[in-house]
Amino acid sequence: MTVAALSTYIDPRSEAFRRNLADFDERRRSVAEARGAALAGGDERSHRRHAERGKLTARQRLALLLDPGSAFLEVGQLAAHEVYEQPVPSAALVTGIGVVAGRLVMVFANDATVKGGSYFPLGVQKQLRAQEIARQNGLPCIYLVDSGGVYLPLQAEIFPGPNTLGTIFRNIAEMSALGLTQIAAVMGSCTAGGAYIPTMCDETVIVRGNGTVFLGGPQLVKAATGEVVDAETLGGADLHTRVSAVADHYALDDEHALALVREIVARNPGPRLAEPPREPSPPKYDPAELAGIVSAGLREPIPAREILARLLDGSELAEYRARYGTTLVCGTGHIGGYPVGVLINDGVLFSESALKAANFIELCVQRDIPLLFLHNINGFMVGAQYEAEGIAKHGAKLVNAVATARVPKFSLVVGGSFGAGNFAMCGRPLGPTLMAMWPSAKSTVVGAEQTATVMALLRAEQLAKQGLELSAEEEESIRRPIIEAYDEQSRPVYFAARLWVDAVIDPVDTRSWLTLALAMAATSPRQDTQFGVFRM
Incomplete structure (x- = not known):
């Protein structure tokens, strides 16, 4: 079915459209400020010292590593924004999904211009999240290591508990055992527990003069044993490629190291970027209009089909049960030529809409179609009548289906996302493959x-x-x-800073973000779904 412009369409010349656009632009600016800080990394002095050592920045390294002109889906760009007493842009770590030698990979690049690349608690959590995505989607991992190790004042939040620093090493070992190639390039300091990242990888490159690997640095060695030794003698590239075999490949500089990593990726197995099964086509309606369509006030409805008309290829949707459970629109379409099953709120969730969605998810699982959840939901309908009709058990069917569906699931908050409605629409606790918010979105347990x-x-x-x-x-x-x-x-930057979502994306960039996500989904390992018991 073609998604046509509906009577709820907001005329770009109307006062409502201009009001929505002005509100959206204000929120867009706050996201842009946070993003600017993340992209800048450390201060000017740190950048200058970094360059004096002949080192490229984390983002410069990624630009040389990734295939020219290829897309990069960054994960956790706004992590740690205004969380700590001191600035820690991007949690001193850049992570994301990119293409190297024609293969999809997950990359990790320590940003040594930010606190020497030290691991803050959110930096550890960011690396764990990226490893989780890599494992789920069968992606090889590349670690561009340049880190001073744990940020010691916060060690209690980093070292002893579950899902902390040691889990990074466990993940490397387990992914290697699964055949997901693990590659490291030591491009700076790599000390203490951090030394296990390159030493546990399948292949490791180390850079002459800058790359060092040791369990205890010169100061610790002197304090523990009295031995005086410099960093290069203790753990430099010559030692580790000629004597200890801690590393496999000797690189002359950053550029050489990145070229070697590309060669390693090229000769190892890994998923190639899948071509879409059908020719992509742009929407019939301009995605730039989305910022004016999204209501400034959360109490005002956001016309669901108008959103879809600006996201889906050709503005086409094969709608499922269009006349039943109308407060949740379900249907199949394409984005960037890749098939997708879409669920988008068009009002509060009733029993009928929950049942429709659960059934639709079953069909998508059976047909191996990825799911896209577009949130704009206050929650489930409340009241004596609805409780008596069993809305709790019908809502539970939907949550059950969302939680157990073993197809790729992508979650995007376009408006509000509150309480149990967030769970029903595949909020973070329900395990989406990737999750993002628009700058205008909000989410809390209750309004x-x-x-x-x-x-x-x-x-x-x-x-x-x-x-x-x-x-x-x-x-x-x-x-x-x-x-x-x-x-x-409730704001997106607050969520993204704490890694509750993977990204904050602009509506005009949403199709590109989803296209790469769906391309990744097309190559991810297939899994069997076993639904839980649905209370009838």
Whole structure:
């Protein structure tokens, strides 16, 4: 079915469109500021010292490593933004999915201009997230190592618990055992526990003069044994390629090291970027209009089909049960020539829409079609009538289907995403392959206004038991801080900084982002789905 312009279409000349666009541009600017800080990396002094050592920056290294002109899907670009007392752009680590020698790979590049490339807690979590994506999608991994190791003041958050630093090494070992090639290039410091990254990889390159690998650096050696030794003698490229065999290949400089890595990738197995099964075609409607279509106020509806008309190839959707459960639109289409099953909210979730979606997911799993969830949801309908009709068990069927479907699942918050509605639409706890937000999106367990109202009502009930009334001033003192905190914590940059989503993407870039994601999905290992028990 062709998705046509509907009566809810917002005319670009209308006041509503201009208001939406102005609101969106403001939110877009806040994302752009955070992105600018991430792309810049460390301060000017750090960059200057880095260059004086003959070293390329993390992003310069990636530009030489990746195939010229190929797409790069960055994961966790805004990680650690304004989280720590000191700036740690991108958590001192650049990660993402790219193409090297025609093969899809996951790359990890320490940014030594940021705190010497030290691992902060979010840097560890970012590396673990990227490794998780690589494992799920059968991607080889390339580690461009240049790190001072653990940021010691926060070691308690990095070292001892589960899913911390040691899990990085476990993942390397397990992925190597699965046949997913693990490659390292030591381009700077690699010390203490970090030394296990290159030594556990299948093949390792080390750069003359700058690359060093040792379990204990010169200062630690002197403190522990009294021995005085310089870094190059202790763990440099000559030692490790000629004497210890800690590394396999000797590189003259960064450029040479990256060329060697490309050669290693070329002669090892790995998935090639899959051609789309049908010729891609642009939407009939301009994706640039999306910023004006997305409502400035979350209480205003966002016309679901207008979103799809600007994302899907040819603006075409084969809609599933169009007349049933109408508050959730389901159907199949293509993006960039790749097939996709789409679920997008067009109102609150009722039992009928939950049942329709669960059934649609079953069909996509049976046909091996990836799923795309587009969130704009307050949650499930509440009230005595709906509880009596079993909305809880019908919603649980949808959550069950989302959680257990073993096809690639991509999750994008375009409007609001609240409470159980977030879970039903494949929020982060439900295991999406990749998840992103638009700059205008928001997500919390409950809306700010609802939370503030509930807390004020609770206080009023407490006072009523004492024969007192809640004054307007006291009610405002309860409501204001809740609304302000929720507003800050619901924003995309806040989510991305804590790795609750993998990216914040602009509507005009969404098709490109999804095209590369679906291309990756086309090569990912197939898995059998076993649904849980659906309560009937």
